[in-house]
Amino acid sequence: MTVPRVLAVLVLFGAMACGGGGTSLVPYDADGFGADDFDAPDLPVAVDVSPEADLPEAADQSEAPDSADDSDAPDPADTPSDPGPEVVVPVDTCTAPAAAALANAGVPDGYCAWTWASGLSAPRGMVVAANGDLLVVERSGSRVTALFDDDLDGVSAPGERVVLATAQGLNHGVAIRDGFLYASSDTTVYRWPYATGDRRDLGAAGIVVHGLPGGGHDTRTLAFDGQGRLIVNVGSGSNVDTNPLRSQIRRFTLTDLPAGGLDAAVGEVLASGLRNEVGLAFDGAGRLWGVENGRDNLSRADLGGDIHQQNPAEEVNLFGDPGRFYGYPYCFSEFALPQGIGGGPGTQWADPGFVEDGTHTDAWCRDTARVVAPMLALPAHNAPLGIVFYDGDSFPADVRGDAFVSMHGSWNASPATGYRVVRLFFEGGTRPVRFEPFLAYQGPGETGAGWPHRPVDVRVGPTGILLVSSDASGAILAVGHHGP
Numbered sequence: 001m002t003v004p005r006v007l008a009v010l011v012l013f014g015a016m017a018c019g020g021g022g023t024s025l026v027p028y029d030a031d032g033f034g035a036d037d038f039d040a041p042d043l044p045v046a047v048d049v050s051p052e053a054d055l056p057e058a059a060d061q062s063e064a065p066d067s068a069d070d071s072d073a074p075d076p077a078d079t080p081s082d083p084g085p086e087v088v089v090p091v092d093t094c095t096a097p098a099a100a101a102l103a104n105a106g107v108p109d110g111y112c113a114w115t116w117a118s119g120l121s122a123p124r125g126m127v128v129a130a131n132g133d134l135l136v137v138e139r140s141g142s143r144v145t146a147l148f149d150d151d152l153d154g155v156s157a158p159g160e161r162v163v164l165a166t167a168q169g170l171n172h173g174v175a176i177r178d179g180f181l182y183a184s185s186d187t188t189v190y191r192w193p194y195a196t197g198d199r200r201d202l203g204a205a206g207i208v209v210h211g212l213p214g215g216g217h218d219t220r221t222l223a224f225d226g227q228g229r230l231i232v233n234v235g236s237g238s239n240v241d242t243n244p245l246r247s248q249i250r251r252f253t254l255t256d257l258p259a260g261g262l263d264a265a266v267g268e269v270l271a272s273g274l275r276n277e278v279g280l281a282f283d284g285a286g287r288l289w290g291v292e293n294g295r296d297n298l299s300r301a302d303l304g305g306d307i308h309q310q311n312p313a314e315e316v317n318l319f320g321d322p323g324r325f326y327g328y329p330y331c332f333s334e335f336a337l338p339q340g341i342g343g344g345p346g347t348q349w350a351d352p353g354f355v356e357d358g359t360h361t362d363a364w365c366r367d368t369a370r371v372v373a374p375m376l377a378l379p380a381h382n383a384p385l386g387i388v389f390y391d392g393d394s395f396p397a398d399v400r401g402d403a404f405v406s407m408h409g410s411w412n413a414s415p416a417t418g419y420r421v422v423r424l425f426f427e428g429g430t431r432p433v434r435f436e437p438f439l440a441y442q443g444p445g446e447t448g449a450g451w452p453h454r455p456v457d458v459r460v461g462p463t464g465i466l467l468v469s470s471d472a473s474g475a476i477l478a479v480g481h482h483g484p
Helices: none
Strands: 111-117 121-126 134-138 141-148 161-166 174-177 179-184 189-193 204-208 220-222 231-236 250-253 266-274 279-282 287-293 314-319 332-333 347-348 375-377 384-389 401-409 419-429 431-441 455-460 465-471 475-481
Touching: 121 174, 121 475, 134 161, 134 174, 161 189, 174 204, 174 220, 174 375, 179 220, 189 401, 220 279, 266 314, 279 401, 287 384, 314 384, 375 431, 384 465, 401 431, 401 455, 401 465, 419 455, 431 465, 431 475
Parallel strands: 121 455, 384 455
Antiparallel strands: 111 475, 121 134, 134 141, 141 161, 174 179, 179 189, 189 204, 220 231, 231 250, 250 266, 279 287, 287 314, 314 375, 332 347, 384 401, 401 419, 419 431, 455 465, 465 475
């Protein structure tokens, strides 16, 4: 019989770092923004884009079992009483060497941050193998490298890594499915036979998908749904394309894969109108979520002229029915417009390049039959590149089901913004309602000489720690928790 265990779930923000000596996160206003983050009127963080509408159901992952015959049901008298859900008490995962503590890192009280691996060549996308190995795409080396911590000292040393696979142009996407390792360049998805725990050269690559549009936003994120279909994101070819035909997420069925792979054109359009939906993740209910990078240099005379500092919003999107349109390039999402003009975060507006074309008005963009609005608006130019739903046992119980998003950081904002990981708080496990910084630079500002990191991807490690790739610093960062 399982004995329920008790876990304190109150998380307060304060000073801490792995090995001691950290600094606290910036103070927060009641609306969830950093008090010094924005020079804008107070705005709610949560954006309920269609409160009257039901959320999309989980993707069809498998056929439901037949209902049990009543005669086969156990007698209630023979059924033990339900002890209730087991509450897992997190273990202390802040056990890395003090020398690995992450300088100038701010994390919530009770957490710690350290450098889990260093000396990598622009690490980008990551996937955790079933044995706990972390497989990372090193963009500068066009390779996939396995990192591990065999001596259990809390870090992956230079001697604890092996190059698994190489192919021309590998730059971001990576996944594991059904005995294969997958990785992508801007035009091609490759795969190699892979068994859990392999730490060797996997040999020559096979081609899975070819003919993806190259250049522009050139990362091709890879994911698999519950039915084993391959999902591939393609971002825009420019800041603002003339149409949405390139900026799509496509889905491929890989049964009976032909020699030479599938042409990209045969992929089903899962979603379109997504400028650069780099981060993709399934939640515990099997629903696909993504985070999108908005356009740069936004200006519209009737909305205040140059509004690019705080607009458009970066987006958190939920994908339901296949083939829906999400706005780009005809529409953009507001984050913060001047008082008296804006409609609030997530409000849809016609892009200035199309607003006078006779079709794409603000009203057109707000028609939910045409355009799917984001589930949550994030600050402009933060460049979210990774998302993961927390399902580990290291963090407090209230974190389970929430998501973490890695923000690569801006070039089109002054002062610079992003360069951090944020936590998305989900209401009842169904929709995100607000966000807060989780791993951030302790300023002033959001980046600086003491913070060389630009988060790219984020994953939950085998012990429940959070792992974050940083291409700028060539490191894998880690966040753990001190336990009860």
